[in-house]
Amino acid sequence: MEQKAKNVSPFSNESRNAYVVEHLTSSMLALLREKPLANISISELCSEAGVGRTSFYRNFAEKEDIIKGYMKRLSQDWADKCKSTPNIPIRETVRIVFSHFEENRDVYSLLNNRGLVYLLKDIILDLCGFNPDQEIVAAYSSAYVGFFLYGWIEVWFRRGMRDTVEEIISYLPQQ
Numbered sequence: 029m030e031q032k033a034k035n036v037s038p039f040s041n042e043s044r045n046a047y048v049v050e051h052l053t054s055s056m057l058a059l060l061r062e063k064p065l066a067n068i069s070i071s072e073l074c075s076e077a078g079v080g081r082t083s084f085y086r087n088f089a090e091k092e093d094i095i096k097g098y099m100k101r102l103s104q105d106w107a108d109k110c111k112s113t114p115n116i117p118i119r120e121t122v123r124i125v126f127s128h129f130e131e132n133r134d135v136y137s138l139l140n141n142r143g144l145v146y147l148l149k150d151i152i153l154d155l156c157g158f159n160p161d162q163e164i165v166a167a168y169s170s171a172y173v174g175f176f177l178y179g180w181i182e183v184w185f186r187r188g189m190r191d192t193v194e195e196i197i198s199y200l201p202q203q
Contacts, residue, residue, distance in 0.1 A: 049087055049097065051077040056094045057135065060142050065091060095139065096147050102132060107155050118173070119200050125155075125177065126184070126193040133189060140185040152178040 055077035059068045068091065074081050088094055106128040110121050129136050139145055156174035160167060184191060 044083075045087055048077075048079050048083045049094075051079055052084060052087070052094055053098050056091070057098075057138065060138055060144075064142055065095075065144065092144075092147060095144055096150070099139075099148060100151055102135070103128065103151050103155075107151070110155055119197050119202075122177065122180070122197055122200060123193055125152075125181070126196055129181065129184070129189070130193060136185070137189065140189075145182055145185050148181065149178050152181070 052073060055073055056068070059073060059076060070081060070084055070091065073091065073094075074084050088097075106124045109124050110116055113120070136145075139147070153171065153174040156170045156177065158167065158170040158174050162170065180196065184196065
C-alpha cells in the first residue's frame with residue numbers, strides 16, 4: 029500500500045528516536061529527584077515523557093540504560109580529550125575527569141544520592157582503553173588505571189564531592 033503524504037511523519041526515524049531518548053531522559057531525571065529508580069515504573073516513565081512503551085523498548089532494554097546513555101553523552105567531551113592525547117599523564121586525566129564532575133555536580137549528586145554511581149564503571153573502563161580481548165599486559169594495565177580512577181571517583185562522591193580537583197591531584201605522584 030502506498031503511503032499518502034498526510035500519513036507520513038515529518039520526522040525521520042533518527043529524529044523520532046532522538047525525541048524519545050531526550051524526553052525519556054529528562055523524565056527519568058525528574059522522577060529520580062522524587063524517588064529511587066526501583067520505584068519508577070516503565071509505565072510511569074513513559075507517561076511522564078509522553079511516549080509509548082514501544083518507543084521505550086525500541087531504544088532501551090531497561091531503565092538503567094537511559095542513565096548509562098545520558099552519562100555516556102555527558103562524558104563524551106572529557107573522554108574525547110583524554111583519548112585524543114597520546115600518553116596523557118594520569119594527573120591530567122584526573123584533572124579532566126574530576127573537572128567534568130564538578131561542572132555537572134547537580135546531576136552526579138542526584139545519581140550518587142540514588143546509588144547509581146556504579147553505572148560510571150564501564151564508561152571509565154572504556155576511557156582507559158580496557159578490552160578483555162587485549163594482550164594480558166594491556167588488559168591488566170588498562171583495568172588497573174580504570175579501576176583506580178573509578179575508585180577515586182566513588183570515594184569523592186561518598187565524601188560529598190567536597191574535595192577540589194587540585195586537592196585530589198595533589199595526592200598523585202609527580203610525573
